[in-house]
Amino acid sequence: MKWFIPFISATVAAFIIYLVLSVGTAGETNSILLWSVPELILGLSLSIITGLLCRKLWQGKRYTMANPLRWLLLAVYIVPFVIELIIANLTVAWKIITGRNIHSGIIKLTPGLKTDAGVLLLSASITYQPGTATVDINERTHELYIHCLDIGREPKEAIEPGKIFANINLVKWIRRITE
């Protein structure tokens, strides 16, 4: 039974991706909702094969993200993330146009997140914003090493978790989502 939950989750994920890719294949007859029946059968069998192949890749121990409420919060998280994304894009675009105020450096961030999912979400958020990119992660202490385009003139090695984003404290959001 140890392989059962990874098998089920991999199968469901593969089947959802197949459904999205093959949407709109419904014909006049022999179809359920938006998909034709042969397409559904083929997709289901392919995703079962995928699940069987991928069941041993799972190394997780926690199931905190299995709660659907957390996924709802993750969808709400897009709003502050996009606001930060707009600010970061305009800042970097202005720096490209003027060519000034580039004081790049690699700084250390200790977010204090406990779960792997939280660190993954935080480092992905940081990397997707232009102007900051995660260079390395210490997997034991969950410290991030971040390359910033502009960290100011005075050298400082570490940064507080709230200061890495421009206006909104996304670390607090991520802690609320994953812990």
Place this chain on the structure above:
Amino acid sequence: MIEELIVIFVVTSIVFSALGVAGLFRFPDFYTRIHAAGLVGSFGVLFAGLAVLLYAYLLYAAGEPVWFNYGAHVLFALAIVVVTATTSTHAIASSAYRSGNTPKRLVVDALEQDKLKMMAPEETRK
């Protein structure tokens, strides 16, 4: 109204992509160029996707049945681009630092003193 909005989104996407390419040539070293390329991956792609989504809405309003294909595929492509752009940026930056390409003009490098600890093999890191 919506057609003009589509044109505005496409133009915004082109402008940010062009700025990203310009940044590739203007910025001094490897790591700062990553941020310029990130501009293409975020606003360049997102606004192009938004334009196609609005076009799908136009098709929906006109009663065409293919609107769902456009919408679902673009949403899926946006999600895939967000995930893969993030992963590849991190992979490139991490492998560049580990292969000895240190940044040129640097105010501070916090990773340098922890480098020995970080570069160690997986077993000793745990």
